[in-house]
Amino acid sequence: MAPSVPAVRPTRRGLAVFAVAVGAFLLGATGGARSLNAVVVPALVALAASAVQLYRADPPTVERSVPEPGFAGERRRVTATVDSGVPCTVHENADPGLHAESLTATVGHGGRFTYDIGYRRRGEYTLGPADCVQTDSLGLFRRTVASAERDPATPLVYPDIYDLDTDLARLVGTFVDDDRSSFDRLREYVPDDSMRDIHWRASAKRPDDDFLVAEYGSRGATDEVTVVGEAATDRDSADAMAATVASVAAHFHDFGVTVAVRVPGGDRIAPPGSVEGLLELLATTGGGRVETDGQPEVHVVAENGTARVTLDDRDVAFEAGGETRGREVVA
């Protein structure tokens, strides 16, 4: 689609100058020239030069600093750098899902301005393209033109992360808590063994440098958990699912357990300490079902805006009532 050339229109000031020129010409033509030529000619020169200047000016480009992702309730300052050959008033278009203020700025012949956005709800949002009103240097003409965008900025709002309520926490706890009382045997360390299973005392006693690994009676390799999230397609359910998955994953991370997450938006393996990638996925995912091989260890299903967590054949409702702990998780 070829961009249509936006119309150059006179401003109020331009109309006033035109009226002065016409009035001066008529008075001069009917009542004697006097010095009216020195009014008419400069006025026409100004109008012509201004129209040409604006007509020839390129559309402005607006480049924004990409705001850091964050959690609902947080604020970010965005710096927009405007490149324009003529004076320009920028009206930034922020996604209505963001709380934004002072989005209009007059920047002159290029320049920068800042505005604040507030994160309200999980999701991916866009800033721009901006609507720009360009005028000529004398402000006689104007045209409205969308800024030529290279890549609009996309702030991300992560899902909320809550402390798990007691039921769910206990359940998750029993799931990850190794039953180290039922010691089975010691064996030699092989690659891929978890460091936490190394039996340091026994290893120290061995004459060679090999490590010994303890094996326990119950499930041993609980250092990775698969979490699958599914949700109805409404936004509330997707939000509930994302928040639940994020909270559960954060809880597993507390125990040093890597979480492999699969949600309708994709899948991601998040070892403890690197949660951003997972949060990005959870920020953007929608509702839907996912294909899984067999029964996942943790299964989150959200419907009608509430999520339930199934784990070890037990089914617990997720209450988003605990303490919010988003910042702490990311930090």
Added chain:
Amino acid sequence: MSTAPTAVREAVDDALPAVTDRVSVSRLVALAGVVVTLWAFLSVLHEILVVTGEPEQLYYVIAGAGLAGTVLARVIRPRTALGLGAAAVVGGTYLYVQSLPGGVQFLAVAAPMLTDAWELLAGLSVLRIVNADVWALTAAPGPVFLAWYLGLRRHYAAASAVAGGALGVLVLTGDATTTATLVGVVGVTVAVAFGDCDRRNEPLRNADALVVLLATMVVLTLFVGIVPGAADSLISTEGIGTEETTMESSLVYAGDEVSVTGPVELSPEVRYTVEADRGTYWRAGTYDRYTGGGWVRSGGLRSYQGPLQSPPGDSRTLEQEYTAETEIATLPAANKPVSVSGVPVPVQVTDAGGFQPASPLQAGESYRATSEVPTANSRQLQAAGTDYPEGIETRYTELPDSTPARVAERTDRLTANADNPYDTARVIEQWLENSREYSLDVERPRGDIADSFLFEMEAGYCTHYATTMVTMLRTQDIPARFVVGYTPGQQVTDDEWVVRGYNSHAWVEVYFPEHGWVTFDPTPSTPRESAELETLEDARTDDADGVDTNESRQSPVDPATPTTPNGTLGDGPNGSETTPGGGGTDSGDGGLSIPEIPLPTPQQVGVTLLVLAGILAAGKRTGLNRRLYRAVWLRRAPTGDPEDVVSGAYHRVVYLRELAGREKAPGETPREFLADADDRAKRVGALYERATYGPGIDREGAAEATQLLAELLDERSRLPHRLEKRDTKSESDSI
């Protein structure tokens, strides 16, 4: 009202740090634009006040209004300020109306005032209204206050609109010259453009484009006339054209204002025929206000209701019947007309007692005029004394403030022996007749006409003579006025005269108590008449239309103009008594006469500077300046220490390479950049490396670099460059 002083004090306290704080350049420039526009407006008012005599008061008014704007900008809101500005205008109008003679009631004159206001906007010069000085003073404060207030409040566009609108009124009244108007327009443009910058908190941006725009505006205004008739008026005020004007158009058809112009031509066309008992000067108009550059008729017109007053002294009645031969827009009548009849259009009477048709008379139309010609003889006039009526004395002895003092000094010397106004007038008349050549082909004088004619010009025509004589008389406090009309013309029968365009003339009337206005003519008549005859004969040879009536072709052209038209004065001056003789001519000039170098006028200087700035700015925008600079730089040999020379040579070599299309990347070393270059360029690069990063360079190395650069330049172009080629001898000398 106790809060007012505290508010003012707070405002001053607020204002002081604001001034000392750093103000943005855009703001300063925008405010300067507002000031320039106001200056253009005030300069016109100042000009009016200079003509009427007392410009000093204007300075106080401006200072007061500016101060009020500065202080109130901190205190009151724009709406209040608008109210104050409007109040200033209304108050000014009230003061003006109060100053009018007759003590009219303010409200009673509302309707006529609206008419007057309309006439002013239709081109009635402010100089023509009564009490023009009061008008100018009362018109000043409102716009100054409001524009300055708005400018300080950052409403630059509104400020420009106020100042520009005020100037616009003076443009409409015809008082603002093209120069003043252009200056105002430039001011408005600057204020608006940089005001916008300031409001956006921008630094000075795009200034070069604006300079180009301003230069274009000015140049196009000077050379393009869009408004009909603009080109003529412009070129004549600028004095750069060679537009021919006729004596007649510059005098008799001048309407309310006579501006003294450059060379004039004479038109041999017949204007009208006069039937009268005697031939005399047919007066068409009188002018009372001298502007230094021309004449203005002040006061309004009233419709003719019946006979006018006769002159106070003895007079003889002269009946005249005029028949228009072409369209004429005047109603000539001999001094002093008392009644007129048979005019096919409504007749108006000027303040000074002359007749004017409301619209032009067509060819073939005629009218009758009755005049009472004063008959006082010289003895009576000598004894007339100086007991002038108040109104006459103030109005007809007024001179512009700008009149140089040497005019009065010279007149004092010339007339030292004259002990009454009549003798004074005679001496001046005689002296002017004798000491200046008559010529139609003179440049328009610069500055005060009378001063130029007295001290700089060798020759002139009737306008210069008459203007100078009136000015000289007024320096002696003798009421005098500038009069235009026609000389008697060609007498075709005993009581009939044919008047042609070239008979148009300017002369002088002097007021004598108990006798009224008496005619004097300082222009030498013989050269004038021969110039007129020559014109007529040329026209007859060319068989031009309209130069003759049936009678005039047959009768001889007899230029029998009396030197002094007033018949009763035929006995002439007593001659020897006061005529200073030839010695007076040189006495004031102080000896040496240096050939005059024509100095450019301020307008020419301003336009030239602006155009130059425009060209520079355009060059900057297109990058031409930089290329030109580089071209010169390339051809100038680097000088200084050996290090500087080598570095200079290296940078020129780099520039040469870049001209050839090889761009130097920011991080590229000299060696990389010159890797595939000419060996000599490589050598310069190596020398540069040694000078900059190595052990340094000696004079020999520098000379080598210079030599290599010269060779490279030689190969590249044939344009001359200033690199001296050193031969071995000079090189060994330098070591």
